[in-house]
Amino acid sequence: MNCCLCEQTLRFVPSWRGIFLYEPPEVVCQLCRNEFSKITGPCCKFCGKEGETICRDCHYWEQHGYPDLIRSGKSLYHYNDAMKDWFHQYKFLKDVLLAQVFAKDLREVLKNERGVVVPIPLNEEKLRERSFSQVDQLLLAANIPYRHLLEKCGETLGEKTRQERMATKQLFRLNGEAVPKQLVLVDDLYTTGTTMRQAAKTLQQAGAESIRILTLIRA
Amino acid sequence: MQAIEAFLRGRIWMKQFIPFPKELVQEAIDRGDVIVINGISADGECGRCQETSPDYVISYTCATCGKICRYCRTCIKMGRISSCTELVLWTAPAIQNAGPRAFGWNGSLTPQQETASKAIADSIQKGADHLLYAVCGAGKTEILFSPIHEALQKGLRICVAAPRTDVILELSPRFKQAFPDATVHTLYGDSPEQTGYGEIILATTHQLYRFQEAFDLLFVDEADAFPYSLDPSLERAVKKAAKPSAPVIYISATPSKTLQKQIAGHSTIFRRYHGAPLPVPVYRAMWNYERHLRKGKLPSPLKDWIEDKLRKKQPFLLFFPSIQLIELASPLLHKVDCAIAPVHSKDPQRKEKVMHLREGALAGLATSTILERGITIPHLQVAVIGADHRVFDRAALIQIAGRVGRSAIDPSGDIVFFHNGITRQMDAARQEILFYNQEGKV
Incomplete structure (x- = not known):
């Protein structure tokens, strides 16, 4: 097996953990792994952006029509060059296997989760075009059970400018499933927070009491 | 020949990305000029790159067709091919278009x-x-x-x-x-x-x-x-x-x-076009060069060699076995002369730096193996630092030595293997160059 990012031969490193506990095989080499940069240290309590306790974007949301939606939030990685490459190959070249790269990280964060894990959906058309949902696939790879509660309305944010994105009115509707009290919204990339705030609003209106968010990457 | 035939003939192409209107493609299919095949065959072979290894042909649940599909990772950079991708091949027989063609080359051969x-x-x-x-x-x-x-x-x-x-x-x-x-x-x-x-x-x-x-x-x-x-x-x-x-x-x-x-x-x-023999590599010991570099010292044999080239104003290349070593050495080299620049495969200014070396704006480059081929600079001198490293196999060393003395004006030059112990690959490279020179004698 080679590293799925750089094609170097993967060297098997034996460990005590590996002997006594089952560990899924590593899919990337240590050098590629080191290129990703984890978010550590103080960060925004809503979105996980490194820096102030409430970042500028979240401050804006709290002031402008979306207050008290999100209890807390976390993001795992910075959007650096290595992450951009990974994201491109995963989402746009549709390299499904790359979901494995962060399986361990997601499992680590979500394994003791008691709320319902709710992935952000794609719209039907996009899904058929892409052939897989990138968020679902990340959770599947991490072996985390999840439940879809939302459906995406027409628009996608991908091609919009920052102002257009933040002014978008309604992105999601409920898919008809019962909405639990406690849940965690999961998405791949957090850019302005429009997606998360909209999803949270829809779910709160449907009766969710505690909404937390988790994203793999904070741009 | 129709434009669509000119494009598709001999090619194997993803149907959805053919740069012609859909109707035109469908017409060609209906005429039987074109056949359509599955992207990944039933036994798991990629129709484009013929990959068959299950490490590269990966199965997943496909939302496009609703079945378990496979996709190929080997050629994914050219647009992903999966089981439900359609590939198109032009199979109608060709009409030969033989005819006189101009020949715009008028050089002479040895x-x-x-x-x-x-x-x-x-x-x-x-x-x-x-x-x-x-x-x-x-x-x-x-x-x-x-x-x-x-x-x-x-x-x-x-x-x-x-x-x-x-x-x-x-x-x-x-x-x-x-x-x-x-x-x-x-x-x-x-x-x-x-x-x-x-x-x-x-x-x-x-x-x-x-x-x-x-x-x-x-x-x-x-x-x-x-x-x-x-x-x-x-x-x-x-x-x-x-x-x-x-x-x-x-x-x-x-x-x-x-x-x-x-x-x-x-x-x-076995003889170059200008007739002079190939420069033969010289071995020079440079014990523990890596430790010296880590300690921030440029090994003296290398320093002497560089200073000699600087004095003679000859452009030079220093080949290093890894990017890490280049990064270690480059501040030390900079101290010797600020016109020595590092270059490696990920360097966006790679082409410019080589150009500067050719024009004389730079005295020398510290490079990884990327410059081992295809570079021709008159009067070039070459040193390999750590020629015993495993990235420098026989072929790479011969290629590196082949950078020296390419022009007819100055068919000689230095090619030095600085080493921490002589390897078989170094010997094989040197033997082969000696063999070429022997054989190439008229």
């Missing part, structure tokens, strides 16, 4: 080049594979011109493939000049779209994935690593792109023993 050129033309005539085994700086491209011109007259479709984009880009203007009224296409990673039916296709080896039984004649340049032990899919690509009866001409300065045995027809040129 007697040795002439012999090799004739031998290649003979092989093509017989439809047999051929190996052109010629040292660095023998003038290989010129040897090909006349056989290619002959093949063009007969209406053959010709491909010249090389592993690296740099080589293809360098060949392109020379071919366009030599064959002014032929359609020459240049294909690499993000090459611009080119219209019409390419009679001569210059392509990186990877681009051959996109062709199937297309060529009547195929040249594989820099075939050193052939059969590609590291990437067998490239070897498959060459086989697939050529018509079953098409002769393949391999060109290399350091062919593997396997390749030499595999191919019956050989031409060898």
Whole structure:
């Protein structure tokens, strides 16, 4: 097996953990792994952006029509060059296997989760075009059970400018499933927070009491 | 020939990305000119690159067709192919378009080049594979011109493939000049779209994935690593792109023993076009060079060598085994002279730096193995730091030594292997160069 990012031969490193506990095989080499940069240290309590306790974007949301939606939030990685490459190959070249790269990280964060894990959906058309949902696939790879509660309305944010994105009115509707009290919204990339705030609003209106968010990457 | 045929003939293309209106494609399918096949066959082979390994052909639940699909990771950079992707192949027989073609090359060949050129033309005539085994700086491209011109007259479709984009880009203007009224296409990673039916296709080896039984004649340049032990899919690509009866001409300065045995027809040129022998590598011990560099000291043999070149105002290349070592050494080199710059494969200014070295704005470059091929600078001097490292195998060392003394004005120069112990690969490289010089004596 080679590293799925750089094609170097993967060297098997034996460990005590590996002997006594089952560990899924590593899919990337240590050098590629080191290129990703984890978010550590103080960060925004809503979105996980490194820096102030409430970042500028979240401050804006709290002031402008979306207050008290999100209890807390976390993001795992910075959007650096290595992450951009990974994201491109995963989402746009549709390299499904790359979901494995962060399986361990997601499992680590979500394994003791008691709320319902709710992935952000794609719209039907996009899904058929892409052939897989990138968020679902990340959770599947991490072996985390999840439940879809939302459906995406027409628009996608991908091609919009920052102002257009933040002014978008309604992105999601409920898919008809019962909405639990406690849940965690999961998405791949957090850019302005429009997606998360909209999803949270829809779910709160449907009766969710505690909404937390988790994203793999904070741009 | 219709535009759509000109585009599709010989190619294997994803149906959804054919740059023609859907109706036109459908018409061709209905006429039976084109067949449509599944992207991944039932037994898990990629229709484009013929990958079969389950490490690269991955199954997943596909939301497009709702079934378990497989997709190929080997050629994913060219647009992902999965089981429910449709690939299109033009299968209607071709009309030969033989006719006289202009020949825009009027240089002259040395007697040795002439012999090799004739031998290649003979092989093509017989439809047999051929190996052109010629040292660095023998003038290989010129040897090909006349056989290619002959093949063009007969209406053959010709491909010249090389592993690296740099080589293809360098060949392109020379071919366009030599064959002014032929359609020459240049294909690499993000090459611009080119219209019409390419009679001569210059392509990186990877681009051959996109062709199937297309060529009547195929040249594989820099075939050193052939059969590609590291990437067998490239070897498959060459086989697939050529018509079953098409002769393949391999060109290399350091062919593997396997390749030499595999191919019956050989031409060898062990003398450079200017007639001078190849500079022979000199060994110089530089014990524990890595530790010295880590401690922030430039080993004195290397320092002396560099200072000597600076005094003589000769441009030089320092080959390092890894990017980390370049980064360690570059501040130390900078202290010796600020006109020594580092360069490596990820450096966006790679081309500019080489240009500066050629023009004299830089005195020397500290480089990884990327510059081992295709660079010609008059009066160049070369040192390999850590020639005992495993990245420097026989072929790489011969290529590196081949950078020295390429121009006729100054056919000599230094090639020094600084080492921490002599390896077999170093000896093999040196022996081979001595052998070339012996054989090349007239």
